[in-house]
Amino acid sequence: MNLQALIFAALILLFGSCSQDKQIELVIEKNEQISYNYHIRPILSDNCFACHGPDANKREAGLRLDIAENAYAALKENPNKFGIVPNSPSESEVYHRIISSDPNEMMPPPESNLKLSEYDIALIKRWIEQGAVYEPHWAFVPPRKVDPPKVKNKNWPNNEIDHFIWAKMDQRGLSPNPEAEKSALLKRISLDITGLPPSPELQKRFENDKSPEAYVKMIDYLLDQSAYGEKMATLWMDISRYADSYGYQDDNIRTQWPYRDWVIHAFNKNLPYDQFITWQLAGDMLPNANKEQILATAFNRNHKYTEEGGVIDEEYRVEYILDKTNTFSKGILGLTMECAHCHDHKYDPVSQKNYFELFAFFNNTPEKGYEGDVMQSKPAKTPILWIERNDIDQLLTFINHTDSSKIMVSVMEELKEPRKTYILDRGLYDAPTLPVNPNTPENVFPFGSKFPRNRLGLAQWTVDKNNPLTARVFVNLIWQEIFGRGIVKSTGDFGMQGDLPSHPELLDWLAVDFMENGWDIKRLVKQILSSSTYRQSSKVENKNLKVDPENIYLSRAPRLRLPAENIRDLVLSSSGLLVQEVGGPSVKPYQPEGLWEAATSGRGELKTYKQDKGEKLYRRGLYTFIKLTVPPPMPIIFDGSNRDQCEVNRGRTNTPLQALVMLNDPLVLEASRYLASQLLTQELKPNASIENAFIRVIGRKPNNKEIEILQSYYLEELSRFEKNIEAAISLTKLGESPISDELISPKLAAMTQVVTAIYNLEEAITKI
Incomplete structure (x- = not known):
């Protein structure tokens, strides 16, 4: 509920319903300009567009309210009346219907179970009085860089971001939190930039640096680490729906992992975002394209493939092009264009014709729908990029491939003769209707004659500075990724049913600034992390909580549980088990027995799970093998993506299973034992070992109460294991990392339990 609605509700309670109209007039200030985009359209969209919106098949009474000329027109059933008459609510049939109490006249109708509030009605009335001015959808208007608003507290803002944030807070009577403690800031930026906790050595270095530039210097240091590219690649793997198998029934292995190595490399190299997108959409079509640029186009080929006998080739070929189209529209443009696959979009100005015009850009490839069953399976599908040893030694040096064998990657390639594209009736592969040519939705940004009508032209259109979506979406x-919630909450939907931006001027300022500064991703990350907004404490003040329970206006730093992959990374890194090797094929860590076997067809290389050994067990979560039909259980329990389609955001659930994982997962127990054994070899006293473990896992020194509780727990467990040596031996032998027989003891078992307890603190896997 926004502040205006809260004030309105308070007024109702205070004065009673007998004078509602006067109260509402108080809420809507006399000179307040009502915006169609920000005030009226959300009301109409939620309550009216189902029957009076873009979908002609569902439209009733011939009345369409999402377009001005239709809304102003005479009604079909009564030509003497008009839906909306600018400046005159009394002559507007829409207004009469929404204030009517007659069940036969009132809108929305009673059977819809929808009802406008008095506040909504007052807004519509005021909007009509002001001329009922329609506006283009905000996301389809090119972003404009306005001057940051002036603020009362000139000492708080650290950069332009803070001016926009403070202005919104001030409007709502909020005030920012003080800056977080130094240890919390270090852990926060380390997790946000690298996905790894800061080492004790880094903590000491930061704590001892008393210079005013210490914080910014640490950001620069972390951005230069190879782990930055791995952290950013995790986000992009969800968008590009990366997986290590084909999906569907047989679900055999494929080798798209060199594409993942390229994404890590691109982020670490700080490839500008416009190039990053261009290479992935059409790297193969660039002049004199090299193998790196072609490899980037594997982005388009990460979707599922069938290897089931008897399927219809054309049906699945069309399915693959649909996936490419939907991934592009959702992941890069932030639009739900898949809705127009079968019919005109019900809410956005995207027709089925528009959809298949976009589809046409991807429809000109020699890709097949079916290349044979699992018995003839190969780890890449046509068209294929072959990567040889000399490629890795010269151009593709970022690919982590230790042997001399060639690698196959599915990539893009253009047919010499364009394939004809048709609108498919109800989206059915075998029901072509009218032919279409490659094009983009006019309402977003006209394609015009500026660009060639192929994938390279589409890429150029996408990153053109006049495109209103691309920079905003990124x-x-x-x-x-940093605050847990986008300025537009519906990250994959910037269309008319998506959420309005909480800070529209800030979103536009950032988008324009991003483009003006060469689409520099590292600069953008540093810009956000350098702000006072980001550096606030996460402490929850009751006053601010009541006004803004969801923390939309950022009067505090959010407390966010780490992404699934980074929970694994934190456990490995803080324990000392992490193997910091970058790139390479995916690995198969511990997982419960029988999962693959219960879901497999019994054919192909992946019919049984063959757990890896040695260092492969201790790689980052980014490299965990993803079988589409049976995704790895630990990441899924912590809301990881199953990667069967493009995803731009993940949910954050809290379930008992997550606690069970942290208490019982073999990796957590092994990491606890490994860290405990490292501490015991230092021959420290128990309380010093506990403090050391706490610092490594939590990122700060424990207070006296915490030390007291953990030391008491250690003594309890030590007593228990001294009475049960077999239990101590069993616990300390968990996992495959080697351990010396001399270390196996009740002391090690007790310290292992203490470390496990620290890993199970909420603060351990939370960015605060």
């Missing part, structure tokens, strides 16, 4: 993704 800066919103990065904002979501």
